[in-house]
Structures are given as C-alpha cells and as structure tokens.
Amino acid sequence: MSMRKVVLSLPPLVFAASTALAQPAGTAPSAHALPPPPAVSDAMLTPVPQPKRVIATWDEALGYLRARSTDLRVALDQVLQAEAQTRTALAAYLPTINATGTYMHNFLTSTALQLTKDAAGNPAGVTTYTIPTENSLGGSIQLQQALINVQAFDLISIDELGGDAAKLSVDDQKRTLLLGVANQIVSVVTAEREAEINRGGLRVALQQAEITSRKQALGAANGLDVVRAKQNAANARAALVTGDEALREAREALGLALGIPEETGVAPDINVDGMVQSAMASCRVAPSVDDRADVAAAHTKLQAAKRSLRNVYFQFLPTVYAQSAVSTTSQNTGFAPSTTWNIQGILSVPIWDGGARYGALRSARAAEDIASQQLEALRRQAIVQVEQAQRQLLVAEQSAVVAREQRDLAAQNDNMTQAAYMAGQGTSLELVTASEAHRQAELNLTLQEFTVVKARVLAMLALASCPW
Numbered sequence: 302m303s304m305r306k307v308v309l310s311l312p313p314l315v316f317a318a319s320t321a322l323a324q325p326a327g328t329a330p331s332a333h334a335l336p337p338p339p340a341v342s343d344a345m346l347t348p349v350p351q352p353k354r355v356i357a358t359w360d361e362a363l364g365y366l367r368a369r370s371t372d373l374r375v376a377l378d379q380v381l382q383a384e385a386q387t388r389t390a391l392a393a394y395l396p397t398i399n400a401t402g403t404y405m406h407n408f409l410t411s412t413a414l415q416l417t418k419d420a421a422g423n424p425a426g427v428t429t430y431t432i433p434t435e436n437s438l439g440g441s442i443q444l445q446q447a448l449i450n451v452q453a454f455d456l457i458s459i460d461e462l463g464g465d466a467a468k469l470s471v472d473d474q475k476r477t478l479l480l481g482v483a484n485q486i487v488s489v490v491t492a493e494r495e496a497e498i499n500r501g502g503l504r505v506a507l508q509q510a511e512i513t514s515r516k517q518a519l520g521a522a523n524g525l526d527v528v529r530a531k532q533n534a535a536n537a538r539a540a541l542v543t544g545d546e547a548l549r550e551a552r553e554a555l556g557l558a559l560g561i562p563e564e565t566g567v568a569p570d571i572n573v574d575g576m577v578q579s580a581m582a583s584c585r586v587a588p589s590v591d592d593r594a595d596v597a598a599a600h601t602k603l604q605a606a607k608r609s610l611r612n613v614y615f616q617f618l619p620t621v622y623a624q625s626a627v628s629t630t631s632q633n634t635g636f637a638p639s640t641t642w643n644i645q646g647i648l649s650v651p652i653w654d655g656g657a658r659y660g661a662l663r664s665a666r667a668a669e670d671i672a673s674q675q676l677e678a679l680r681r682q683a684i685v686q687v688e689q690a691q692r693q694l695l696v697a698e699q700s701a702v703v704a705r706e707q708r709d710l711a712a713q714n715d716n717m718t719q720a721a722y723m724a725g726q727g728t729s730l731e732l733v734t735a736s737e738a739h740r741q742a743e744l745n746l747t748l749q750e751f752t753v754v755k756a757r758v759l760a761m762l763a764l765a766s767c768p769w
Contacts, residue, residue: 339515341507345538346500349545352552352564357571359579362482362559363769369560376467376474383464390460393453396446403439410435434632441628448623452615459612462605469598476584476594476767478558483580483758485555489567491751492548495744499537499544502740506534509732512723526729533733537740573751577758584767590683594766599676606672610665616658622647683764690756690763697749697756704742704749711735711742 356362366373410431419425447453510530516522549564556565587593591600624647629640651658718735721727 338508339511341511343507345541349548352566355566355568357568359576365559366478370478373474376471380467380471383467387460387464390456394447396444398444400442405437407433407435437632439630441626443626445622445624449621451618452612455612455615459605459608462601466598466601469594472766472768473594475769476762476765479580479767480762482558484755485558486567487751487754488551489555490573492551494747496544496548498743499541503537503541506537510534529729529733533736577754581761583769584765587764587766593683593764596680596683599679603672603676606669610669613661613665619650687763690760694756694760697753701749701753704746708742708746711739715739
C-alpha cells in the first residue's frame with residue numbers, strides 16, 4: 302500500500318507504511334515472527350478514489366486563493382470603498398463648476414411700439430416688439446471654491462486613515478486564509494492516512510476472522526472465538542466507514558477554503574513539510590504583537606476615531622467660499638447687458654443647528670472609546686494567541702513522542718498476542734483487544750504527528766504579516 306511522504310523537521314517525524322498494521326518501520330523487530338497471514342478480499346478494502354482536482358504544490362493552492370477566495374475579494378473591495386471615500390472627501394475641497402441652460406416660451410405676450418432715432422438723434426421710425434419675449438434662451442456657468450473649510454480639509458486625512466486600516470485588514474485576511482488552507486491541506490493528509498490505517502485494520506480483522514474460522518474447523522476454537530473475531534471485523538468496518546466519510550468532508554473543506562465547491566484532494570506524493578515551509582515563506586514574522594496586521598488595523602481605526610472627534614469641533618468654525626458666475630440670455634434686457642459676470646465672497650458662520658453638532662460630538666466620543674476598547678481587547682487576545690501557539694507546539698511534540706511509544710508497545714503486544722493465539726495460548730478476547738488497541742494507537746500517532754505540523758504552522762503565523 303502506498304504511503305504519503307511526510308518529512309518534518311525539529312524533530313523529524315517519519316510515518317511508516319503499514320499493511321495489516323504490521324510492525325511499523327523504525328520499531329525494533331519482535332522476536333515473535335508470525336507466519337504469512339491468509340489472503341482476504343473485501344470490497345471495502347478498496348481505497349477511496351482520488352477526486353478530480355488535486356493540489357500538488359503550495360503555489361497552486363495560493364493561485365486558487367488569489368483567484369477564487371470570496372473573503373479576500375470582499376477585503377479588497379473594502380479597500381476600494383475606503384479609497385473612494387477619500388476621493389469624495391477631497392472633492393469637497395476642490396472647486397466645483399456647474400453649467401445650466403434654459404429655454405423659455407411665453408404663451409401670454411403683448412405687442413409694444415418703440416420710437417427709434419438715428420445717429421443724430423432725429424426720429425427714424427417706429428419698431429414693434431413683443432413683451433415678454435415669446436421664446437428665449439439662457440445659460441450660466443458657476444464656479445465655487447472653498448477658501449477656508451477646516452472640517453472638509455481634515456476629513457481627507459481621516460478617510461486616508463480608513464484606507465490604511467482597510468489595507469492592513471487585507472493583510473490579516475491573507476494571514477487567516479493562509480492558515481486555514483495550510484490546516485485544511487494537513488487535515489486532508491491526516492484523513493487519508495487515517496483511512497489507510499482503518500483499511501489496514503479491517504484487513505487484519507478479516508485475517509484474524511479467517512484464522513479463527515479455520516481453528517474452529519480444526520476444533521482449536523469455539524463459536525465464541527469466531528463471534529469475537531467477526532465483531533472485531535464489524536468494528537473495523539464501522540471505523541472505516543466513518544474514516545472514509547471524514548476524508549471526503551476534509552476534501553470538501555479544502556475545496557471550500559480554495560473557493561472550489563467540490564472535493565479537492567492532495568497529491569499522494571506531496572511533501573507536507575515542504576508545502577508548509579512554502580506557506581510560511583509567504584509571510585514574515587512581525588516584530589511584536591502591535592505590528593500584527595489586525596492589531597495595527599485596530600490601532601489605525603483608533604487614530605481615525607480620534608481625528609473624527611476633532612473633526613466634529615471643526616464644524617463650529619466659519620467657512621469662506623469664493624464664487625464666480627457667468628450668465629447670458631437671449632431676452633431683450635433693455636439697457637442692461639444680456640451677458641453678466643460676477644464674483645462673490647461668501648462667509649458662513651454656524652450659529653444654531655438644533656443641537657446636531659453636539660449630538661455628533663457625543664457620538665464621536667463614544668466611537669473613540671469603542672475603537673480604544675476594541676484595540677485593547679484585540680491586543681490582549683493576540684498576546685494570548687501567540688503564547689498559546691508556542692505552547693501548543695511544545696505540547697504537540699511531546700504528545701507525538703508519547704503516542705509513538707504507545708503505538709510501539711501496542712504493536713508489540715498485538716504481535717505477541719497473535720503469536721500466542723496461533724500457538725494455542727491466550728483467548729480470542731485478548732486477540733481482539735490487542736488488535737483494536739493497536740489500531741487505535743496507530744490512529745492516535747497519526748493524529749498527533751500531523752497535529753505537530755498544524756501547531757508549527759500556527760506558531761509561525763500567530764505573529765506574522767502575509768503581504769502575498
């Protein structure tokens with residue numbers, strides 16, 4: 302049976318291929334050599350087929366993340382929204398130019414006579430005209446520029462802080478996504494290894510049932526021995542069914558993490574340690590907790606909240622605008638020119654607005670306190686997460702050492718129990734118990750060894766920035 306190559310560093314954890322849960326590689330061979338087991342066949346011994354989509358390298362997984370992750374896309378869109386708000390704030394301080402055009406038709410008019418004179422001032426004739434003009438065109442262009450508007454000018458830098466916070470949130474989202482994908486890849490490898498062990502356990506249970514049936518035929522075993530052997534095989538089948546479903550769910554979880562709504566597997570010959578190292582190479586260790594992207598984003602949001610509070614006070618200041626307008630009309634304006642051009646200076650002094658500014662002050666103070674408390678809570682949580690990640694790595698490594706020792710002892714006990722049972726010593730209950738204990742010890746060791754991989758990734762990414 303093929304095995305998955307897993308090479309881990311500090312300390313190295315080597316998984317041995319196991320067929321029928323025989324003595325694992327790296328363990329001292331038992332002095333009780335067993336004869337070849339009988340050949341068995343069963344439909345459930347066939348491994349779960351590989352899915353259509355298989356991840357072979359970390360770069361391939363990263364490519365799926367960049368192209369298909371909805372969480373990353375949302376975070377990037379929030380950056381665009383923040384940049385748009387900055388541009389909107391800048392527009393409030395830039396000049397505005399508006400043009401208007403009008404066409405007017407009067408239904409009720411009257412005719413008037415006007416005496417005209419020549420250049421010498423002598424009467425020259427009578428001119429008829431309509432009052433008001435039946436059809437007329439008009440247009441104007443108006444320009445306005447804020448000269449003194451402290452609130453609008455300060456709002457530009459506040460929105461820029463919001464953009465910086467959104468960009469930091471993207472970096473933290475990348476860190477979270479990378480951690481999730483790395484864990485899902487390891488989970489798939491773990492589930493496949495567990496399925497392999499379960500399948501090997503079923504093979505051993507079927508072989509033991511076959512041996513027990515032969516012994517019963519020879520009169521060396523009774524019906525209770527056969528029932529116990531079959532019960533062991535049934536338990537192995539149940540574990541196999543559950544393990545295979547866990548494998549499919551792990552593949553589906555990996556697919557969802559990569560933005561693929563289907564089972565996604567991992568190449569059988571993948572080097573898990575190499576993939577983990579590639580994942581961690583996509584990030585860099587932050588100097589301190591305050592430099593972690595999510596904490597830095599919360600700190601930036603606090604700065605923006607403080608600036609927003611100050612910005613409310615600027616609403617009490619007067620504003621000064623310059624305004625110029627050019628207008629023209631086709632109507633007969635008499636002695637006034639049909640085209641005019643003016644320039645104005647506008648001073649606006651806020652006196653009373655019903656208390657809206659005071660309400661905005663209270664809201665801004667509360668928002669500042671909320672941002673401060675969120676920063677402090679997030680910082681405390683980050684400190685604990687870093688400490689826990691380091692401790693989890695140590696605990697995982699120690700647990701893996703203990704689990705390996707338990708597996709070796711369980712393997713020796715199973716080997717010796719089988720040898721004793723075949724020699725006519727021991728009971729079928731001891732045989733079944735030793736076999737189940739060996740199978741469970743193999744599963745525990747697999748889980749603990751891959752837990753070390755997850756703990757190493759978590760310890761690296763708990764205090765990291767991932768600008769990939």
